[in-house]
Amino acid sequence: MAAGRRWSVPEFRAFVLGHPLLWHFARRLVWVSEHDGARAAFRIAEDRTLADAADAVFTPPDGALVGIVHPVALGERATKEWARVFADYEILQPFPQLGRPVHALTAAERGGRLERFEGVTVPGGSLLGLVRRGWERGVTQGGGVVAQVWRRLPDGARITVELDPGLAHGHPRPQRLARVRFDGGTSEEPDPVAVSEALADLATLVETAV
Structure with missing residues (x-):
């Protein structure tokens, strides 16, 4: 997350979503799909489908790159929205992501x-x-x-x-x-x-x- 590691969609499906153990860890995080300048956040549902914050089915576009999203990239509003989703589903994160402190430099x-x-x-x-x-x-x-x-x-x-x-x-x-x-x-x-x-x-x- 902090390093900005990204995988192709086939890599994500094979090595994260399809892994018998890793996917249990991965479903407790918010992920991001990046393609042609567009960014969309999603999670892994209990049946291994992908869903957006409104629980609609999400499909990353061909050629997208996928990674664990940092709250800086999500923005304050979306971070709060995802925090409500995870609270509703009683999902406990394996490390601070949505609750991670965000810092920035001042102009000075x-x-x-x-x-x-x-x-x-x-x-x-x-x-x-x-x-x-x-x-x-x-x-x-x-x-x-x-x-x-x-x-x-x-x-x-x-x-x-x-x-x-x-x-x-x-x-x-x-x-x-x-x-x-x-x-x-x-x-x-x-x-x-x-x-x-x-x-x-x-x-x-x-x-x-x-």
Whole structure:
């Protein structure tokens, strides 16, 4: 979902819908069909047919790509509509999808700094947790200290967190988020799903403030 993985319709039918175990997991999620710029959300019904939010039978068009939809792509109104459908059918999701927090950059933040995250001191172990979620350590400086972590986004964009005093190998002491900045890369419109996931990581990080 976060990575935007897509399958062709035949792949989806063979490896997801037709799988004897996986389809039980898949039917608890909202999926999306994308074709020629058109996007349509659907779910897998109990009889393995596909249905839209109004419970009408849905058939992906030939040539469509199918994937698990992120709530950013669904939009607030459709996300709420699907949440009501799943509540009516008492469907419990295997991970947060419809209830997933959605984050976005403000107009000011697109110009550089994300001040809402700055000045907070967090445990060093929490920062290492970001690395396990796809963030990267910066260049190791003198004394083996890493003063930055960053998250690469599509089209060369990046969110960088500058640390004080810096992470030392084997000593994950608390770190102050001295500066957090957004570099937009080559795209005028940063990927909204990637941005939302990166900002969600930072929001979770600051909740661990010491």
